[in-house]
Amino acid sequence: MPQSSDETDRADHREPPRTPRGVRTRARLVSAARTVFERDGFVDARLADITSEAGTAAGSFYTYFASKDEIFTAVLEEVKEEMLHPQVREVTGSDDPVAVITAGNRAYLESYARNAALMRLLEQVAAIDERFAEVRWQRGRAFTERNARSIRDLQQRGLADPDIDADLAATALSMMVSRTAYNTYVLGEARDLDTLTDTLTRLWVNALGIPERVLA
């Protein structure tokens, strides 16, 4: 009778390292994985490339990860903070909705530009693998829900078109921004950050029917 009682016989994730050396090796692997994934894409990346980039033996990979998926998850974990475009709620110090939206969009675009390689990678993996599409969706959800709340708030204050479905609008406008960012920074359709921010913000603001005069 096997002692493992989990879903399958095969462990599909590994114990975290118990020694400082282990911690270091694992970190080197994750960092190497990010480099290789960003360079070669998820599909073409070979575990051998990752281990050689990390300077470890091929076999060491399995001390910490059970699969390419799993190390990719670890990469996502590592870059989580980096990915979270700085929240701008209080940053602006302003209650002007347009100022908030402008700041949010700008922060998002700057973050996108900085992490373009990673964003391309994320899109790639999400397009291939449903599990990671789910991850992306969960993340976008936080952002979208914040936008939805904000829209509802504006609607209640009479500052946004009340006939618009807030959830759907939040999704659609988020898509507009994120996908335009993808076009610009991943596909390389060169555009000026200021123009981009201004136009996207203006479209966003107009779309929701936020009164024109609010614009600076």
Next chain:
Amino acid sequence: MPQSSDETDRADHREPPRTPRGVRTRARLVSAARTVFERDGFVDARLADITSEAGTAAGSFYTYFASKDEIFTAVLEEVKEEMLHPQVREVTGSDDPVAVITAGNRAYLESYARNAALMRLLEQVAAIDERFAEVRWQRGRAFTERNARSIRDLQQRGLADPDIDADLAATALSMMVSRTAYNTYVLGEARDLDTLTDTLTRLWVNALGIPERVLA
């Protein structure tokens, strides 16, 4: 550029069939490829699956195609018309811009819903392979440019906010619609077509500052 073909390389595309039988076999392969690609995704699709789905010998694949890429290109060719969401210019019979935009969006969404499996596939391949990202971009371009012209026209007629960068707006709004369609029909976030059309149209119309009264 590693994968481009040089002079000395083996031929990387094949002669078209010269007999009706050949035409049939090739067509069976392309059709089978579409089925397999849509089912398994580009990456996981095996040539053996395609040939067995087509009912041909494994080797017959190479009579018409040199690679998975190449048969995928052929699939794209085959579905080209299917993909072109019906142009709605005259269909509406109206000159009302909102009616035109509504009709355009609805047609796009219906087409997307019909071809969801294919659209997922396209996104997948475009995310993996730059060559197909380029193909997708070229196709979107036609659509986007039409929108840009339309926006400029409205601006000149005083029916749209003249301060907006028409090209960028066209891209951004197209992204909004296409990506929301992806969310809905590929990722399966269930939404009602009417609500979707209305909301996207309203956002689009508002975003461009097209006079409210024109609506409905």
Next chain:
Amino acid sequence: MPQSSDETDRADHREPPRTPRGVRTRARLVSAARTVFERDGFVDARLADITSEAGTAAGSFYTYFASKDEIFTAVLEEVKEEMLHPQVREVTGSDDPVAVITAGNRAYLESYARNAALMRLLEQVAAIDERFAEVRWQRGRAFTERNARSIRDLQQRGLADPDIDADLAATALSMMVSRTAYNTYVLGEARDLDTLTDTLTRLWVNALGIPERVLA
């Protein structure tokens, strides 16, 4: 030059083994390759035959070699010493040119007879692949140049026909010996070693006009 390696190509040679076990495995593969090549010829030898002869998995071949060419090069490396027919300069202890030539020819023929299977293989590969023709040529060159120097020396000492082009004669006489050896030991035209040595030596000596009385 189609088969030469460019920068972007996959590595076309492998790292040497880093452990004794690896050294052993590699050696088994090289030895097996020699057996298979000598038995089946270069063209008909299959990598699967080599690995099964070596008692390794098929994939292990690629741990050490990138191609059939490459393991053949390794075989050549391994047999390099074996191939070098013992140098006879001082061996004879004599300064008599005829004795030196006799000893050289005999040593060459004996070596050829011993390594007939390998010599057939070499001829085969050199005839097929320019790269190995070059290798053969480089090796023969050392031998031929030694002969050319010897001829020039005899000419200066008045012991050989001074009107003969020493380099060309060296090549031609080397060809005479090596090709006759091939006829005898590879194609199997049975001949007695003594007769062979004597006749070839006599032809060689006469050809250069070395005084008859020096014989015997």
Next chain:
Amino acid sequence: MPQSSDETDRADHREPPRTPRGVRTRARLVSAARTVFERDGFVDARLADITSEAGTAAGSFYTYFASKDEIFTAVLEEVKEEMLHPQVREVTGSDDPVAVITAGNRAYLESYARNAALMRLLEQVAAIDERFAEVRWQRGRAFTERNARSIRDLQQRGLADPDIDADLAATALSMMVSRTAYNTYVLGEARDLDTLTDTLTRLWVNALGIPERVLA
């Protein structure tokens, strides 16, 4: 009960063509085969290359030939005359043995230079396939035997060293000439035809001990 009663069930050679069209097609195939063999070598030549070079369909090959070997044999047949270096017996009109040898060597070298591509091919095939080694051997035999007779004749007339084994010497000297020709015209070690002829002839004449004064 099968109607074929030959050694095997499979016909391993084909009937000659019965119609003028058939004769032409066959001839085109043989000619194309020669082109392809000379260009790509026997091993790398594909039947598809031959048929496409001949401008026939792939299947037509088997109307006339059962295998690559067989069409190669047909190529050899076609070039038989071309290959036979002009016999020089009476051509010289002289009875001077040196003049005869000179003329023979010169004719051989000229023929070799003219047919270098073919000679490379022959060497290649002979090195690979015993059956064709045999063919080459049979052909060389005629030449060698003529030389052996000539040597014996000279020996009887007191014009050549009587202690030399005439058959072996004939072989060895033929090898000397043919292999030097290979070096020169196939491997491309550039040499002047006159020097080549003179040196080889002088070596040959000296080797057999033909009196010096006979030289022109």
Next chain:
DNA sequence: AATGAATGAGGTTTCATTCAT
């Protein structure tokens, strides 16, 4: 915990040969 060699299933690709038209 680390190493790097060994494994072999799983795919791709080629091309001589057959076959229906």
Next chain:
DNA sequence: TATGAATGAAACCTCATTCAT
């Protein structure tokens, strides 16, 4: 006789994964 498509055996090659040290 000619065609060209279809065939499938037979190789090649890769790389995630395991394993002995």
